[in-house]
Amino acid sequence: MGLLSDPKSRERFSRIAAKYNSPLCFIAYVVGVVWFLALAYKPFNHKTYFSENALLPGLVEGKFRSDNIATRISQAMRDIKNVSRDGPMPVAWVVNQFQGLGLDTYTQEYIQTIPVPSASKSKEQGKDMFVTLNGTNVYAILRAPRTASTEAIVLSAPYKHYITMDHNNHAFGLMVALATHFRKSSYWSKDIIFLLVDYDEIGMEAWLQEYHYTKSPLLKSSPLHGRSGSIQAAINLELHTEQVSHFNVKLEGLNGLLPNLDLVNLVVQLCGRERVTVKLHQQHDPFPSEGWPAFRQNLKTMSLMMLHQATGMPNGLHGLFLRYHIEAVTLEGVLEPGRSTTGFYRMGRVLEGVFRSLNNLLERFHQSFFFYLLPASDRYVSIGMYMPPFGLILLVSALKAIALWISIGTPDPEPWEGEENVVIERIQSGKTEDGQGDDADSKSGVTKIRTQNYSDGDVWSLVPVVACCQVAGFIASISPMVMTGVGHLFGTKPYQALITGATGMFFASLFMPKCITRTRLACTVNTLRLWKCAALVLQAIILAATAAANFSLGMLLAFTMVPVCAMVRPGKLRFLQAVVMLLVSPFGLLTIYTGLYLYLTVTEYHGIFPSAIHLCTVVYYNILSGVVHGYVLGTWQYTLLALAVFPNWLFFWCIVFKKRDVPVIENKEHEKLS
């Protein structure tokens, strides 16, 4: 309480912070990590509940009986698909399906430019340097009676599955069946928009941008001639087969945004009502729900969610709605062999229930959590629960920084030769003779301080090193595009050039400490302490800010970077430190976490070598999509890593390799004074 006003307690605090620094840091880190992992265990998290009373899930009886329409339409679409395999979307046919129901049907044509030079095109045409994608979205609006089209709900489906490039005809069939059913009812209070998206995320983004008229220079689109009002919620549908064994509910959206927990609950609840199994990240809810296996299962689900969220890339089309403050989830129907299956009838009833509940909404979703982690489909860890352990982990950086700050101005007990020591406790246990200016301390209990080295860390010495790191970060952030431009001149493949750009700067800047050492910076031990102190403070700020926007990213970074960065010190065991530092570099972390993700998801193990190859491919793909999505969809993960995390890491990297280059003068001073 009296930390500000009472110098005494402040002093005591700083003494404790300095003296018990290492054990405190250790305890904070271990407690933080254990606490966080424990949150996945059932007794430590909570059961989900409905905050929004207006949803009234399952109150009405489902009347959906149009499953035969779904079968017919999906068959018809598959037949068309076979005629024109890999061809463009059969726009006219899709339009006819919607128009035949009497819905207001519109199309949107768009051309998206991806700022990656296309090698093949440029050779042929010379002009058209960039990759362009053009597609056509089809959407139909079911106008709610007696309303002025002020609100809308969206049911969307991609035309093709993203990874398998298989046609999503079952989802379209179900969509038309639902449209037929919904058309008959007069109880709708919100318009329903049925949207079939060409080219997945790009198409979705094109439609959303045009709907909200937020223009991006890379996208050209025909204007939408029909609109409804403000979109309240959206459900995205992906069905791999006609019969599915479970719905995989996908939540993670652009930049780690999550839909309101009420919407997730709603979907989970109504699936349960229709006895459709729900999974998160293909992970089933454990049964029995307590005990070690359950904990492991919960932890796995939660880790997968965090790994997904940390990438900042939407794992379904719903993810793009979230930016526009439209709550959305993706329901992915998956067939797992050997399980009981669900057909169009029950899936339709689930969706009917969801839409009728959404129709009941009087207000936008605002009641429940927007920040949460799900260890199981019916358990949640809210922001109030996961932030304290994260704070504890960050406390390590803060404590270390405080200890270093306090230690600035104290001498190094074993100056310059032998074991180097930045940590304060050694100093305190050290000498007791009076230095100058120390007499005041005798009463207040501070250990006698030798002031032979009482030059406070040179604050100005921070400027060049921080500036260098930031410049390196900036170059890293723009290098993919620059390199593709340069690579284009030399005829390299754009994706290779892009990867070279993204990773090249990283490897190049590993040599930065060499360059910095050459400059004649007066680098006393205090200066180094100051450097590390600044680096730690910066790290704590960056991680805290990251966690506020995308908790999983912040947590995963803090989880590994904080202990390593708190431990590094100049000089000793340089090689080992370098290896560990490389592991926690953005590049190393990406590899580690990709490996973890593969470990958690891939069931078959093919031996070390193929797995390593697979890992490299996935890492390669992740970097690529991180960069490209940054330009096309506006994810900021790559930019954040390049502009904030990477410079910070580089700072630590410099500290590891920093040589003290002024021992002579300091020693002399020291000798004189002592």
Next chain:
Amino acid sequence: MAAARASGPVLRPLFSALLFLSCYVFHTVALTKDEHTEELLIVPFRSGQVYSHFEFTTLWDLDFAGSEGPRYKLQHFRLFPRALGQVMAEYRVQEMHLTLTQGMWQQDKWSYPLTSAAPGAELWVWFQREVDDVDQAWFGLTNALSGLFCASLNFIDSTSTVTPDLSFRPQGLAQGLFKTKPSHLRYATLPRENVCTENLTPWKKLLPCSTRTGLAALFHAGQLYNTQYSSLGVHLRPVCQNDSCTDASLELRQVLSTVADPPAVLNGKQDWSMKRYFSRSLSGPCPMAGTSRVYVDVTGNQTSSFTLKPEPTELKVTSYQDYSRKLAVYDLWTFPFHKEHGLNVDMKWKREVAYNQLTPPLLYVHRFVTGYGQEHGGIMSLLYNRHPYLEQQVIYMELVPWFTRMYLHTLKVETTEGNLIQPLMTRYKPGRDRQAPYLLEMVLTLPPDSTTRVSFSFERAFLKWTEYPPDANHGFYISSAVLTTILRQADNFTVPPHMGSGLESGLFHSSSTEFPLCLHTETLLISLPTPDFSMPYNVICLTCTVIAIAFGSLHNLTTRRFQYTDLTKAGSGGLRARLARLFGREKQTTSEEQGEESETSDENTQEKLLNTNSVSEEEIDNKDR
């Protein structure tokens, strides 16, 4: 009379008085003639919906001559509703247009309505020139109408009222005695208004036959409000009594339109009948009505054939310009009700509705909100002029509430090709927070075959917490923009606009070449930054904690006096004391408390005690050195 004579001399004076009275009444009635017309127009749309438009017109020839201007001498009500008439007379209303609408007219599918109405409630009134305090009269009128129609019109205040210069011209007589002043117009909308049975009931009580017989017998609230669109309106205006316009009469139009959507419930067929959509059939005309007719538009019968039962009393073909229209007419006065057991107009289609790409009308509007987030936003309107070679001059009016602070400098009018369009005239009244809305009126020339974008941005205001309505997260409504123009072609009109009274004149006697048109756009729903109203408890807890922490420390720091002391003398506690202080926390706190208490009482003690717990002195010392 025989009874009266027989009852003796006592009743004789009373009788004569009655006789006199009835003579007088007859006399006045003869002086101020009034007539009532009831009409129903049924139009099956190509998009599958069926439009039914009821129009009840009461014409009252009034004697406007007199020294006090055109103040109505509204006495001796016969067909004209007294409840409304008295209100009109009280507030000296010259012209009044009130519509209460549920749903939105879909211009691109249904062409133009007979009377365009904004979703929600819309009211515009021209007051007589002699009214001194228009705002006062407006306030009184809205409150009176609110009571009369059970609508929330009493919520109309200065923040939603404007006086447009260009868009709303008087629709009736506006010369001579009825000359108007531009400042005597008031216009307001309530886009959030929900319209339902409670508004219909008082509205139908204004009819001379109420709902007992005549066309109004079809009003079954449960059915009327189970439609795509339903709108009721009351329109009052002075009109010419005859062609020479020497005398004026008062016209009251009561309008009810609904659009039903039969294919949604009938397996894709457009079949429509009175019994199904009004849940009863007609039993006869209203005895008070001079004309009582039902028109069914059978123009489309050639393309998508349907059978109409029973046989109409008359088939009429009317044409305006190159466009001809075929109408089946049922005259209720001549219809053989005794033979047919009531009139149940029944349309049966042979096939299901074939939905095609519809051709939208030549001129239509589409409006929407742009941008996302809770700080800025924008509104964009797309004005479509599909005419292949004619320019179209329109008046575009935008009424923006104060909480969406409109930036005029962002106003941009351009075609989709990017050509800037210079408005011929712009009227802009800036809004004021919590007082007046923003009003923008522009006269634009739309190039032929073009789409014009009108766009501007706004800033979302942060309201006071009491200003949020219930369900604050639902959002706030921005009322429709209004597009006024004069068209030269009548093809897209359901009934071409006309100056005469009743539907008949528009349907059969329209000879003009200019058709005034008024279109309303979508209402918009925007979300303002909304505080979390369920969170005050958390906020209070957090704030109190922060204040408690910060206040204590800061107060302590700022009120304490720091002094130099001799530390060598004071700090002779030695190692033992230091250790004691280090571990003995209780002792420390007690000494602190004492210190704080003594601050106020005894300065000497304070100085001594300060010695024990000050590092700031050290800092000062260091600086000294």
